[in-house]
Amino acid sequence: MEIGKYPLIALPLDDRDLESKLSQAKSKGIDLIELRIDMFSSTQSDYVKDISRKVKDSGFGIIGTVRSVEEGGLKDLKDSERIELFEAVSDYADIIDIELRSERLHEDLVKLCRDKEKFLLVSYHDFEKTPSEDEIQEIIDRSSFGDIIKFAFMVKDVEDVGRILSVTHKNRDKKIVSIGMGDLGKITRVAGFFFGSLITYTYIGESVAPGQIEVKELIKELKFYGLRS
Numbered sequence: 001m002e003i004g005k006y007p008l009i010a011l012p013l014d015d016r017d018l019e020s021k022l023s024q025a026k027s028k029g030i031d032l033i034e035l036r037i038d039m040f041s042s043t044q045s046d047y048v049k050d051i052s053r054k055v056k057d058s059g060f061g062i063i064g065t066v067r068s069v070e071e072g073g074l075k076d077l078k079d080s081e082r083i084e085l086f087e088a089v090s091d092y093a094d095i096i097d098i099e100l101r102s103e104r105l106h107e108d109l110v111k112l113c114r115d116k117e118k119f120l121l122v123s124y125h126d127f128e129k130t131p132s133e134d135e136i137q138e139i140i141d142r143s144s145f146g147d148i149i150k151f152a153f154m155v156k157d158v159e160d161v162g163r164i165l166s167v168t169h170k171n172r173d174k175k176i177v178s179i180g181m182g183d184l185g186k187i188t189r190v191a192g193f194f195f196g197s198l199i200t201y202t203y204i205g206e207s208v209a210p211g212q213i214e215v216k217e218l219i220k221e222l223k224f225y226g227l228r229s
């Protein structure tokens with residue numbers, strides 16, 4: 001999986017209607033499936049491996065995510081359970097997503113990604129606000145132990161959009177994924193690519209986060225701006 005070569009589109013999925021969603025994702029040109037394991041009907045390791053294998057065999061890159069409940073995850077899992085699930089998905093994933101705030105898991109996941117030669121994506125979400133530029137830069141600096149740094153902030157006004165895109169551009173030497181959430185943040189999910197963001201997240205059917213752009217509309221906009229042929 002080439003990260004940073006061209007704009008990547010990620011589709012967060014749970015385990016419902018998987019065949020149909022994968023078929024639609026393939027026809028739409030989705031690059032990455034984010035397995036939101038916290039949203040699965042079962043968090044048994046063997047089940048997660050089966051789902052991961054199906055997605056891998058369908059030819060997608062995979063982001064393995066077991067989102068903490070503090071940052072929007074649907075299941076309140078113990079650290080040991082989360083680590084077991086990351087280990088289960090790691091044989092199939094290209095990228096493992098862990099929150100900057102989940103500090104107790106960092107050492108294990110850094111080792112897991114190093115041993116299995118996977119990208120570690122360190123993510124940070126604020127569903128209330130967009131921090132100041134200095135605060136965003138501090139989040140980026142603290143996330144620098146990861147291969148990819150992602151932040152998703154709730155956007156309240158146009159100044160928030162400007163800050164997100166400006167900080168993204170100032171850090172374009174790193175592998176950055178920046179997202180403005182909410183209706184006012186939608187523009188960042190396309191424009192972010194021009195400022196150095198590497199991945200945008202979309203949806204088919206139901207969105208999983210505020211301000212996501214549905215895949216057909218997203219592809220249309222990416223094509224309009226010359227980001228997709």
Ligand SMILES: O=C1C[C@@](O)(C(=O)O)C[C@@H](O)[C@@H]1O
Nearest residue numbers: 012152179181201208209212
């Ligand atoms: O962190 C992100 C970004 C996201 O929250 C979004 O705003 O599209 C969707 C999540 O599934 C993903 O893990």
